Amino acid sequence: MRKIAILAAIAIMVALLAPALAVAGPKEIKIGVIYPLTGSVAAAGRELRNGAELAAEIANNVMPKIDMTMAKNAGIKSLGGAKIVLIFKDHQGNPQLGADLAKKLIKDDKVVGILGCYHSSVTKTVSAVCERYGVPMINGSSTSPTLTKRGFKWFWRTTPHDKWFTKDLFEFLVGLSKGKVKGVKAVPMAELKTLASACEKTEWGSNVSLEIANFAKEYGFDLKANILYAAKSPDLSSEVQSMIATKPGAMLFASYTSDALLMIKTLKSMKAKPKVIWGQDAGFDKPEFRALGGEIEGILTRSVFLPSVVKMKPLAGEVNSMYAKKHGHDMDGASARSFTGLQTWVYVLEKAGSTEPKAIQQAANTISIPGKQLVVPWVGIKFSTKGDEIGQNVLGNGLIGQYQMKDGKIGLQVVFPFDMATAPMIFPFKGF
Amino acid sequence: MEDLAIQATKSLVSGLLMGLVFALVALGLTVIFGVMDIVNFAHGEFLMVGMYTTLLTSPLLGIDPVLTLPIAGLVGALLGVMCYFGLIRFLIKGPMIAQLFGTFGLMIFLRNLALLFMGSEPRVIHQGWLVGKSFIVGPGVVLESTKLAVAVLSLVSFAVVWWLINRTKVGRALTATSLDAEGARYMGISTEKMNALAWAVGGASVGIAGGLLVNFWPVEPGVGLLFTMIAFATVALGGFGSVRGALVAGILIGIIVNIPPVWDSMMRLVDVTGLDIHSFKYTMVYAIYFLIMVLRPQGLFGWKQ
Numbered sequence: 001m002r003k004i005a006i007l008a009a010i011a012i013m014v015a016l017l018a019p020a021l022a023v024a025g026p027k028e029i030k031i032g033v034i035y036p037l038t039g040s041v042a043a044a045g046r047e048l049r050n051g052a053e054l055a056a057e058i059a060n061n062v063m064p065k066i067d068m069t070m071a072k073n074a075g076i077k078s079l080g081g082a083k084i085v086l087i088f089k090d091h092q093g094n095p096q097l098g099a100d101l102a103k104k105l106i107k108d109d110k111v112v113g114i115l116g117c118y119h120s121s122v123t124k125t126v127s128a129v130c131e132r133y134g135v136p137m138i139n140g141s142s143t144s145p146t147l148t149k150r151g152f153k154w155f156w157r158t159t160p161h162d163k164w165f166t167k168d169l170f171e172f173l174v175g176l177s178k179g180k181v182k183g184v185k186a187v188p189m190a191e192l193k194t195l196a197s198a199c200e201k202t203e204w205g206s207n208v209s210l211e212i213a214n215f216a217k218e219y220g221f222d223l224k225a226n227i228l229y230a231a232k233s234p235d236l237s238s239e240v241q242s243m244i245a246t247k248p249g250a251m252l253f254a255s256y257t258s259d260a261l262l263m264i265k266t267l268k269s270m271k272a273k274p275k276v277i278w279g280q281d282a283g284f285d286k287p288e289f290r291a292l293g294g295e296i297e298g299i300l301t302r303s304v305f306l307p308s309v310v311k312m313k314p315l316a317g318e319v320n321s322m323y324a325k326k327h328g329h330d331m332d333g334a335s336a337r338s339f340t341g342l343q344t345w346v347y348v349l350e351k352a353g354s355t356e357p358k359a360i361q362q363a364a365n366t367i368s369i370p371g372k373q374l375v376v377p378w379v380g381i382k383f384s385t386k387g388d389e390i391g392q393n394v395l396g397n398g399l400i401g402q403y404q405m406k407d408g409k410i411g412l413q414v415v416f417p418f419d420m421a422t423a424p425m426i427f428p429f430k431g432f
Numbered sequence: 433m434e435d436l437a438i439q440a441t442k443s444l445v446s447g448l449l450m451g452l453v454f455a456l457v458a459l460g461l462t463v464i465f466g467v468m469d470i471v472n473f474a475h476g477e478f479l480m481v482g483m484y485t486t487l488l489t490s491p492l493l494g495i496d497p498v499l500t501l502p503i504a505g506l507v508g509a510l511l512g513v514m515c516y517f518g519l520i521r522f523l524i525k526g527p528m529i530a531q532l533f534g535t536f537g538l539m540i541f542l543r544n545l546a547l548l549f550m551g552s553e554p555r556v557i558h559q560g561w562l563v564g565k566s567f568i569v570g571p572g573v574v575l576e577s578t579k580l581a582v583a584v585l586s587l588v589s590f591a592v593v594w595w596l597i598n599r600t601k602v603g604r605a606l607t608a609t610s611l612d613a614e615g616a617r618y619m620g621i622s623t624e625k626m627n628a629l630a631w632a633v634g635g636a637s638v639g640i641a642g643g644l645l646v647n648f649w650p651v652e653p654g655v656g657l658l659f660t661m662i663a664f665a666t667v668a669l670g671g672f673g674s675v676r677g678a679l680v681a682g683i684l685i686g687i688i689v690n691i692p693p694v695w696d697s698m699m700r701l702v703d704v705t706g707l708d709i710h711s712f713k714y715t716m717v718y719a720i721y722f723l724i725m726v727l728r729p730q731g732l733f734g735w736k737q
Contacts, residue, residue, distance in 0.1 A: 042552030234658040241693040261650040269566040269576035
């Protein structure tokens with residue numbers, strides 16, 4: 001009888017303790033974040049870091065004003081309120097350094113997973129390390145299409161990639177010729193048909209260049225110059241000369257910050273005057289670029305976040321005003337995508353309820369984050385688990401914005417998708 | 433065909449201007465090497481310091497960036513002298529390898545110092561007499577004001593350095609030091625002062641070059657490397673220590689890197705596209721560089737030791 005009583009007492013104690021044991025998880029969850037924090041792309045690195053930090057701050061605290069699930073809990077609820085801790089590393093745009101940092105984060109810092117790395121070339125080596133060690137990696141801002149064509153089991157990408165963005169550009173140009181662009185009458189195709197492109201020659205720019213060539217052919221444009229150049233270049237005069245010589249209707253660029261600034265200054269000094277100038281985000285969407293002021297009025301850039309989006313999305317407005325209060329300027333494509341990347345990490349961990357790689361993998365493969373939870377104007381986040389794009393978010397989309405002066409301040413207005421246009425487009429580009 | 437002629441003229445003008453920019457950047461390097469036989473790996477960082485000096489002093493003093501050039505030159509000269517007395521004069525007592533690694537360390541030190549105090553974001557000058565200005569001088573031929581100013585300054589600097597070395601007592605002392613330091617000491621020349629002067633002249637010329645370049649190029653702590661590689665090629669091609677050689681080699685390299693648009697236009701005439709201009713131009717520069725090195729290891733205007 002006594003034995004039965006003791007066993008019963010133990011059973012009751014276990015039963016009482018079991019829920020507590022079940023929710024007792026780690027007090028903090030370490031995520032390794034690998035970004036270019038120094039070097040010529042440091043301006044982007046700063047925005048990326050700021051975006052990830054803001055997402056972590058919202059996830060770790062209760063912020064009732066923000067209508068996001070992660071803002072309702074202090075930490076990861078399914079892991080006993082464990083806080084997200086970010087460990088930042090600087091890859092300086094160097095793929096080998098990125099791979100070494102990933103190994104260090106995995107082996108020494110024992111991170112649960114990795115977020116990064118902006119440069120597609122670095123994301124490529126870092127994701128290969130993660131794949132080898134079976135550690136999950138979420139990528140928020142690398143857009144080389146090849147990254148999700150490798151069949152990796154531990155790599156997920158939230159952002160749309162350059163194939164989608166470049167397709168948007170050609171849809172936009174065709175729309176321009178058909179009078180679909182707000183405020184612009186149909187432009188004769190002959191005025192737009194000739195194109196010239198210059199892209200920096202890392203993994204990212206090279207793939208953009210390739211996509212431009214493919215889509216130009218598909219959409220019936222004549223790509224007269226398709227130039228690759230080194231982002232760290234002392235001079236871009238010969239590249240710009242070659243582009244001008246083709247008398248293009250539109251000039252297309254994929255540039256990081258330093259070379260985007262140099263490119264614009266060279267275009268200006270050589271009196272380039274195409275009808276359209278379009279940049280593939282990155283350097284064309286940084287505060288340093290915007291600081292050129294009236295000079296860049298009329299230039300287009302693709303993005304996934306434009307400050308004017310906040311008019312249509314109150315949630316984006318709330319997060320953006322928090323960001324602007326902290327950093328003195330609006331979010332841009334880099335910070336918004338980094339924010340979304342870390343947010344995805346939070347939702348995946350919440351769904352997994354565990355820090356075990358297998359549980360995270362399963363959660364990532366089945367997660368579905370609705371668009372209303374996001375600051376970026378996407379339908380949502382849902383990763384492909386089969387086909388030739390494993391790990392790619394299939395619910396993303398891009399925007400094309402145009403720099404316009406408003407109240408003496410330069411800012412971006414949405415011109416594509418056509419039904420989301422926030423202002424009439426300035427056409428043609430007025431020149432420098 | 434007319435387009436091709438215009439393109440050739442544009443490329444020649446652009447190449448000449450860019451070549452004089454390269455020559456000015458290389459001038460300080462060749463002066464230091466000529467006097468002391470030291471390869472200064474930190475040369476590009478001196479340029480970066482000149483760029484930051486103008487970037488910071490122009491708004492601080494409320495003057496046009498061009499007017500800050502004497503300050504950039506002075507800062508460059510002071511930096512040169514400080515580096516000489518603080519580091520180089522100890523290194524020259526050691527083996528050649530110590531000098532190489534010493535100036536390499538100086539490069540890393542200056543770059544990280546800039547990172548520490550200036551941050552890593554690229555910065556540009558938005559306002560100024562030279563900023564964004566250019567002149568059309570023919571059909572499609574554009575003279576960019578910043579490059580034009582650097583080119584003029586380059587010619588003036590070369591003339592001044594040539595005059596200093598060939599027509600003044602100090603110059604003769606510098607030449608004597610460069611040819612035979614020990615002999616010069618026996619003749620009563622303070623080689624220590626001559627070495628410091630070489631570093632001051634080298635630092636001042638590249639500091640002024642940086643002060644002008646920042647009107648066009650974005651500055652960030654790593655910007656020096658872009659120009660250092662070209663400066664090394666210029667000095668080696670022209671002849672180590674040859675001031676005249678640096679000028680000719682700079683112009684030669686400037687023209688070579690601006691030839692590809694002409695090739696590109698020619699290819700377009702026969703409807704062939706796809707030239708990788710960037711790789712092509714630097715492949716050409718270094719192919720010619722290697723060719724000269726093989727045929728004439730002392731460079732175009734150098735002399736055998």
